[in-house]
Amino acid sequence: MSEVAAVQHQVEPAESPLTPESWGKLGMWNFLAGDAMSFGGLIVGYGILRYSSANWPVPSEVLGINLTAIMTFLLIVSSVTMVMGLAGIQAGDMPRFKKFMGLTILGGAIFLGLQAYEWTHLINHTLPEYKLSFSSHLFATTFFVLTGFHGLHVTGGVIYNAVVLANVSRGRWGANHVEIAGLYWHFVDLVWILIFTFVYLL
Amino acid sequence: MTSTTHTHPNYMGIFWVLLVLTVVEVGITFLGLPKLLLGSLLVILAVWKAALVAMYFMHLKFERKTLAVIAIVPFVLCVFLILMLLPDIGPA
Numbered sequence: 001m002s003e004v005a006a007v008q009h010q011v012e013p014a015e016s017p018l019t020p021e022s023w024g025k026l027g028m029w030n031f032l033a034g035d036a037m038s039f040g041g042l043i044v045g046y047g048i049l050r051y052s053s054a055n056w057p058v059p060s061e062v063l064g065i066n067l068t069a070i071m072t073f074l075l076i077v078s079s080v081t082m083v084m085g086l087a088g089i090q091a092g093d094m095p096r097f098k099k100f101m102g103l104t105i106l107g108g109a110i111f112l113g114l115q116a117y118e119w120t121h122l123i124n125h126t127l128p129e130y131k132l133s134f135s136s137h138l139f140a141t142t143f144f145v146l147t148g149f150h151g152l153h154v155t156g157g158v159i160y161n162a163v164v165l166a167n168v169s170r171g172r173w174g175a176n177h178v179e180i181a182g183l184y185w186h187f188v189d190l191v192w193i194l195i196f197t198f199v200y201l202l
Numbered sequence: 203m204t205s206t207t208h209t210h211p212n213y214m215g216i217f218w219v220l221l222v223l224t225v226v227e228v229g230i231t232f233l234g235l236p237k238l239l240l241g242s243l244l245v246i247l248a249v250w251k252a253a254l255v256a257m258y259f260m261h262l263k264f265e266r267k268t269l270a271v272i273a274i275v276p277f278v279l280c281v282f283l284i285l286m287l288l289p290d291i292g293p294a
Binding site for chain 1: 210213214216217220221224227228231241244245247248251252255256259260261265266269272273275276277279280283284287290291292
């Protein structure tokens, strides 16, 4: 444990008494607050458009929630493997860290695959069936903008996590980097929890 | 700051709670509840789940208050945004 703490300190110390946590962590929280405003604006905009529309379809009927419930489960699981990986490296257990970080990346990749399948199915079959194609109804517009913006975040997260795994494995980065990457990954999970509720269930 | 004061929260416990809340969320959509009641329940459950992720997975519960203040700002602004737009909301 002390070795890991030493590495952590060497890589990124708390730079001043004003920021007991590392600047990286503080910076990530600031970024996430800004990012949350982007998502907040999109979700509020979606709500207003939906409430102001006379003929908004019932989302769960059009979209179906079975696949999305599995995707939600998948992201929650990948959040758990992320904290397990963090606990691993904080305990100086590299094999455990690598295993769980790998599983986290895998979970994110499967999520993206499922989302690609869902989008393809919606665009080619479901939406034309309900006459709700991208160009003809705000339902499709808001849906693709919101889930697409989130999907890009997942894509970024998978790449980010892979970079962290590679650099920590080479001994260049320490637990602090893993914790900061974790913050981003959990945020993406958190946003999906909200999107699942507001876009699919409500 | 020292590693000895940092104990891990019960991650698996939080996972099970999140899982149960998700199942409840999906389950109540099939009950045919009144729209307002269902909507309120879903929002409460979603915010509950989001709070659990932030508090335990993102360790917000164990951090300085400053980080919590940073985290809460966007939510306050979102409420403010809705309030400002209220006059324009509703069927045109």
